[in-house]
Amino acid sequence: MIRIGIFGYGNLGRGVESAIRQNKDMQLVAVFTRRNPESVTINTDGVKVDHADNVKNYINDIDVMILCGGSATDLPVQTPELAKYFNVIDSFDTHAKIPQHFSNVNATAAESGKVAIISCGWDPGMFSLNRLYASAILPNGKDYTFWGKGVSQGHSDAIRRVEGVLDGKQYTIPVEDALTAVRSGANPDLTTRQKHIRECFVVAEEGADLARIESEIKNMPNYFADYDTTVHFITKEELARDHSGIPHGGFVIRSGKTGFNNENTHIIEYSLKLDSNPEFTSSVIVAYARAAYRLNNEGAKGCKTVFDIAPAYLSMQSAEELRATML
Amino acid sequence: MIRIGIFGYGNLGRGVESAIRQNKDMQLVAVFTRRNPESVTINTDGVKVDHADNVKNYINDIDVMILCGGSATDLPVQTPELAKYFNVIDSFDTHAKIPQHFSNVNATAAESGKVAIISCGWDPGMFSLNRLYASAILPNGKDYTFWGKGVSQGHSDAIRRVEGVLDGKQYTIPVEDALTAVRSGANPDLTTRQKHIRECFVVAEEGADLARIESEIKNMPNYFADYDTTVHFITKEELARDHSGIPHGGFVIRSGKTGFNNENTHIIEYSLKLDSNPEFTSSVIVAYARAAYRLNNEGAKGCKTVFDIAPAYLSMQSAEELRATML
Numbered sequence: 001m002i003r004i005g006i007f008g009y010g011n012l013g014r015g016v017e018s019a020i021r022q023n024k025d026m027q028l029v030a031v032f033t034r035r036n037p038e039s040v041t042i043n044t045d046g047v048k049v050d051h052a053d054n055v056k057n058y059i060n061d062i063d064v065m066i067l068c069g070g071s072a073t074d075l076p077v078q079t080p081e082l083a084k085y086f087n088v089i090d091s092f093d094t095h096a097k098i099p100q101h102f103s104n105v106n107a108t109a110a111e112s113g114k115v116a117i118i119s120c121g122w123d124p125g126m127f128s129l130n131r132l133y134a135s136a137i138l139p140n141g142k143d144y145t146f147w148g149k150g151v152s153q154g155h156s157d158a159i160r161r162v163e164g165v166l167d168g169k170q171y172t173i174p175v176e177d178a179l180t181a182v183r184s185g186a187n188p189d190l191t192t193r194q195k196h197i198r199e200c201f202v203v204a205e206e207g208a209d210l211a212r213i214e215s216e217i218k219n220m221p222n223y224f225a226d227y228d229t230t231v232h233f234i235t236k237e238e239l240a241r242d243h244s245g246i247p248h249g250g251f252v253i254r255s256g257k258t259g260f261n262n263e264n265t266h267i268i269e270y271s272l273k274l275d276s277n278p279e280f281t282s283s284v285i286v287a288y289a290r291a292a293y294r295l296n297n298e299g300a301k302g303c304k305t306v307f308d309i310a311p312a313y314l315s316m317q318s319a320e321e322l323r324a325t326m327l
Numbered sequence: 328m329i330r331i332g333i334f335g336y337g338n339l340g341r342g343v344e345s346a347i348r349q350n351k352d353m354q355l356v357a358v359f360t361r362r363n364p365e366s367v368t369i370n371t372d373g374v375k376v377d378h379a380d381n382v383k384n385y386i387n388d389i390d391v392m393i394l395c396g397g398s399a400t401d402l403p404v405q406t407p408e409l410a411k412y413f414n415v416i417d418s419f420d421t422h423a424k425i426p427q428h429f430s431n432v433n434a435t436a437a438e439s440g441k442v443a444i445i446s447c448g449w450d451p452g453m454f455s456l457n458r459l460y461a462s463a464i465l466p467n468g469k470d471y472t473f474w475g476k477g478v479s480q481g482h483s484d485a486i487r488r489v490e491g492v493l494d495g496k497q498y499t500i501p502v503e504d505a506l507t508a509v510r511s512g513a514n515p516d517l518t519t520r521q522k523h524i525r526e527c528f529v530v531a532e533e534g535a536d537l538a539r540i541e542s543e544i545k546n547m548p549n550y551f552a553d554y555d556t557t558v559h560f561i562t563k564e565e566l567a568r569d570h571s572g573i574p575h576g577g578f579v580i581r582s583g584k585t586g587f588n589n590e591n592t593h594i595i596e597y598s599l600k601l602d603s604n605p606e607f608t609s610s611v612i613v614a615y616a617r618a619a620y621r622l623n624n625e626g627a628k629g630c631k632t633v634f635d636i637a638p639a640y641l642s643m644q645s646a647e648e649l650r651a652t653m654l
Contacts, residue, residue, distance in 0.1 A: 324426050
């Protein structure tokens with residue numbers, strides 16, 4: 001059994017907890033929280049909730065620590081720190097800061113002899129993998145990533161900061177015509193506006209100036225100004241009834257040419273349609289936790305990403321079984 | 328530069344030759360044929376065509392030998408034999424015989440200290456990878472592979488063996504309703520007939536009994552009897568004009584459930600739409616040839632499949648570049 005610890009118990013931590021149940025070679029040992037542990041109720045009987053400060057007491061009890069904090073302030077500190085004591089895995093998703101995070105985590109993991117896997121999930125993660133595979137196969141081509149239809153937490157937060165807004169949810173939606181153009185192999189140049197639209201569902205305060213709210217949202221720099229944005233005002237009850245899920249997904253498409261005269265076109269498409277963004281992300285992380293455990297058992301150490309890990313390490317099946325059943 | 332040899336010069340060999348041009352770190356050294364070398368004209372100036380019997384003269388000149396023969400009789404003999412002298416890669420695609428082929432190739436490659444990659448392409452190959460990744464991520468799920476729309480060489484050959492048939496081409500086509508059902512997450516049980524249809528374009532001899540030909544095709548065991556098959560009689564000119572390509576493609580779809588009560592459904596879909604089946608297969612093989620070269624330089628030896636190879640080995644870019652640009 002691979003003994004797992006969960007560090008941070010929000011949506012992602014709960015997703016990891018439920019994913020572990022589907023993996024018969026894994027066992028949840030403890031959940032760590034910065035809150036008062038007695039205030040945290042988890043879904044698995046007999047598993048301890050302990051304070052984050054006590055994590056070092058578990059050095060001999062946990063094979064892989066799964067970090068479920070946020071990329072802004074939690075993971076840049078926690079992943080390098082915990083890699084001193086555990087094999088670790090995180091879902092650090094600030095793309096521009098990945099090289100720095102890699103370097104920080106690699107320093108402590110190489111020193112401790114542990115394996116650390118960073119930026120695991122679906123983007124970064126499975127989408128990154130598909131960008132890499134497709135570009136290696138079709139060097140003469142171009143790739144496109146589309147996100148959605150799905151809830152963007154950052155954009156939903158931005159809506160909620162507008163004066164007069166009580167609550168809101170934002171969906172990122174790929175533009176169907178853009179998808180069609182990419183799938184045709186035409187390798188179009190697409191602007192930000194041409195790739196995605198943004199749809200907002202907003203609960204306003206009673207008597208608020210709806211026209212002003214709509215205008216403020218649509219013209220918000222970085223978040224909405226570069227997109228075609230629609231704003232729907234709905235009631236609190238409608239928001240709860242119709243928009244409480246956290247779906248997401250998207251598409252990675254590469255089109256490329258082959259042949260002595262580049263006469264043949266090929267389209268490689270990978271897509272995800274996810275009812276729950278955090279539960280799917282958790283499921284990817286848990287498969288890679290298996291890889292971290294196995295790699296460390298083989299003597300590997302230091303920081304790794306999905307690019308560095310042979311696929312067979314993710315599976316419960318043996319190499320022989322995989323060749324016989326999946327190849 | 329990675330120095331490449333091509334062993335066998337049919338559609339696949341030509342595809343490899345053209346793919347090498349797109350990979351700036353590779354160089355084609357020689358093409359080997361069992362025909363009279365003087366009768367074989369290749370598309371790359373200054374590259375030698377030599378007889379297959381002389382291949383051992385190139386032991387110091389070739390880093391990776393790409394085997395482009397057929398799975399029925401060529402590769403079972405050639406891959407283990409050439410792995411005694413070279414890093415090798417093949418596209419052995421008789422799924423049921425992969426374990427035996429692996430074992431044979433591994434024996435000679437482990438002994439010689441070379442790396443051998445077998446069963447590389449898209450199925451087996453990229454489709455296999457996607458089955459593995461998706462099943463590791465969503466253990467509580469089911470996966471489906473659909474092929475087409477594309478030309479099946481084996482079924483086209485079967486048509487041509489029917490008395491009164493001059494020429495013919497067969498397309499395998501996924502049933503749209505089946506794709507829709509799978510994408511819904513319903514995890515349907517699908518029969519052979521429900522998954523694919525077969526469409527045949529046939530050139531008959533003048534005066535042949537078309538009704539008999541159609542009936543013989545539709546009722547042919549193993550090839551057509553288990554499918555809904557349509558037969559179109561066309562002229563030789565129409566066949567040449569409309570059906571001379573070798574397109575193919577398909578879909579690997581896994582749907583799975585997550586959550587404490589399996590309440591959330593996720594769909595992972597990978598699809599290929601290929602103008603040229605052999606050129607795409609070649610492009611995959613060439614990327615993995617890079618991996619074979621690098622792995623052997625690191626001291627690896629023995630037989631491997633796409634399951635055993637970390638994605639970063641396929642790319643011309645360095646690990647740092649990949650993390651900065653693709654993760």
